[in-house]
Amino acid sequence: MPKRGAFIVIEGLDRSGKSTQAAALLRRLQDAQVSAKLIKFPDRTTPIGKMIDAYLRSESELDDRAIHLLFSANRWELASSIEATLRSGETIICDRYAFSGLAFSASKVRPGSQSYPLLDYDWCRTPDAGLPAPDLTLFLDVSTDAAKARGGYGEERYEREDVQRRVRDVFVRIGDQVEAGGGRWEVVDADESEEAVRDVIWDAAKDLVKGVDAPIEKLWD
Numbered sequence: 001m002p003k004r005g006a007f008i009v010i011e012g013l014d015r016s017g018k019s020t021q022a023a024a025l026l027r028r029l030q031d032a033q034v035s036a037k038l039i040k041f042p043d044r045t046t047p048i049g050k051m052i053d054a055y056l057r058s059e060s061e062l063d064d065r066a067i068h069l070l071f072s073a074n075r076w077e078l079a080s081s082i083e084a085t086l087r088s089g090e091t092i093i094c095d096r097y098a099f100s101g102l103a104f105s106a107s108k109v110r111p112g113s114q115s116y117p118l119l120d121y122d123w124c125r126t127p128d129a130g131l132p133a134p135d136l137t138l139f140l141d142v143s144t145d146a147a148k149a150r151g152g153y154g155e156e157r158y159e160r161e162d163v164q165r166r167v168r169d170v171f172v173r174i175g176d177q178v179e180a181g182g183g184r185w186e187v188v189d190a191d192e193s194e195e196a197v198r199d200v201i202w203d204a205a206k207d208l209v210k211g212v213d214a215p216i217e218k219l220w221d
């Protein structure tokens, strides 16, 4: 049987260099004649994605559970196309995925509280269960200081230091859970230079991108 493509997810906080690194990995794969494509969540181009975009730009208000489910639905819209692409032998690099969905929602706190969760962690995890699972997740871990030195956060919802700190804590928990379930979760020190991070990512991905024999796993199975 021919090998399928690898499903590689890049996760991290804002200003961690995810998009830059995802693009760099794609170029490197293309240079190596590996068939690959880059996708990104949220995919703001679909009808659901447009609702997400308006929410992130604070042009609309949505119930916290409703927006969580929309982010998940935005992945489910593309789930079968992700599987088809992988089966065709093409590798996918994915800029954010269900782990962002879980980290950003489960890190929300009740109004007036700094630590009391608004949504239950397992409730947040459930809607994404069954999506194609990544073969490798690279978590780009950036410190608050480095993020600031990179020009700081933007104008969108969640682009605030207190939010980012809480999101990071949930990402650490998620990484432990992915590994406990047999998945591959690599923490990459994203305070390092762009070139250094690029090399670490290549080292982690280079065997996988030769193709994968194992079937596509389901997330949180």
Ligand code: 2DT
Residues within 6 Å of the ligand: 041, 042, 056, 071, 072, 096, 097, 098, 100, 101, 102, 104, 105, 158
């Ligand atoms: P970008 O800046 O990468 O476009 O992300 N987010 C993302 C969620 O809250 N839930 C999700 O499921 C996903 C994929 C992270 C926009 C923001 O959306 C957040 C940052």
Ligand code: MG
Residues within 6 Å of the ligand: 014, 156
């Ligand atoms: Mg952003």
